Amino acid sequence: MGGNTITTPATRVPAASLAQSRAARELGLKRGEFELAVRLGRVRTVPAHDGGRRRVARDEIERVRGTAGFPESLRERVRAVGTTEGASLMDITTARFTRLARAGILTPVRFYLNRYRAVVWLYLAEELREFAAAEVNAPLMTGRAPDRMRARLDAGIDLRPRNWRSRHAGHLLGQSDDAWERAAAVASLLDPVTVLELVKCPYERGYLSKLRPESTGHGAPDSPSARIAERIMTADDPHEISWLRASLLLSLAEARGLRSAPRPSAGFPAVAPPAPDVVPAEPSKGTGEQSPPDTGPLRPSRGLLGRFRRRGA
Known part of the structure; x- marks a missing residue:
């Protein structure tokens, strides 16, 4: 069971837009409520002029305020x-x-x-x-x-992490207005070794790293809490990984057809390969083990990306 987590992308940025923190205050939402409203598409965001964090158009604030039962109805929809x-x-x-x-x-x-x-x-x-x-x-x-x-x-299967990642992927792809951004969103769900295997060019890896979506805060970097959260956000089911690998390759093919990844002179340093002893993270005990669903063999097609965008973390 999943909901619509896709945030509608915009092709231009309205002049009158607000930072997300200001938009949350104007809508009477707490930080967590506002973040969820964005993830669920209840509040639509637009790209920032300077390439920073996405913003909320003033027209969108007025649209949400004009919905029946606001603000109680909005709070209930994101509870x-x-x-x-x-x-x-x-x-x-x-x-x-x-x-x-x-x-x-x-x-x-x-x-x-x-x-x-x-x-x-x-x-x-x-x-x-x-x-x-x-x-x-x-x-x-x-x-x-x-x-x-x-x-x-x-058998001990726990599909909660995988279902959440699917929902999260829908949100990330819904906010991606560019083929390289979509590739970075898919790559963020794979472990570094898999990305290294699929993306041979260090400049492309550097660009994907630069465009990597911001992660939700779960403790200081490299802290035990952050490592647990990272395991949840990284695919560990064989079929899920196969699907993401195919999606990344398709996204890269589309992105390369539009433009090449910038070289270091453009401000995107190449990413060095991980140390030889780096291995994909194992599932945390808190999330339970997962096993492959009963599906047929994967046949990559362009329908994968569209399906990923439509699916509901």
Whole structure:
């Protein structure tokens, strides 16, 4: 279950635009609420003139303010809840809620690390209510879980990280107005060794690194919390990795057809290869192990990127 996380890109920047912090204040949203509103497309952003952080057009502020029930309706549409509150909204036990989430039936919209560095997943309250109200989902709410679902859960599979990454990818690609930016967004979900394998040119790697989307803060760089968050944000499922590899190659082919990556003189230094002992990060204990879904062999096509943009972290 995923929502629309794509933020509509704009081809030009209106003269009257606000920094995101100012836009959040004008809309009466807390920082986390505003960030989620942007990720879900509830508030649309535009590129900044100077290439910095995206901004919010004044017209967009007025559009959001003009929606029915503002501001309470907007806050409710971006309300994220944890397992206990989510189970209460759906009128099921927390154990059943967790199993539905681990099985990939419920898709997290955010995550954070608590004081013990355990991963806490958050879900969109609006989506949970819609799921519970749909008659087709009644068997999952009260009945015995399907055999296939129980087998996967018994095997220890946890699809929450992968589903969140899918949603996150949709947001990143929705904000990418350029082929190189789209390639950088896909590359940010792969481990450095895989990127090195696929992108041989050091200037291209440097450009992708320069364009890499800003990551959500989860502690100081190289801190234990930051390393856990990095593992969550890096694909570790074989089929997911294959899909991302194909998407990166397609994005690079499109980007190279438009222009070459800048050389160091243009301000984009080449990225040196990682040390030989660098290996892809293993899944953290807080997220659970993942195993490949039952899908057929991957056949890369240009439909991959379009599908990635439409999918709902």
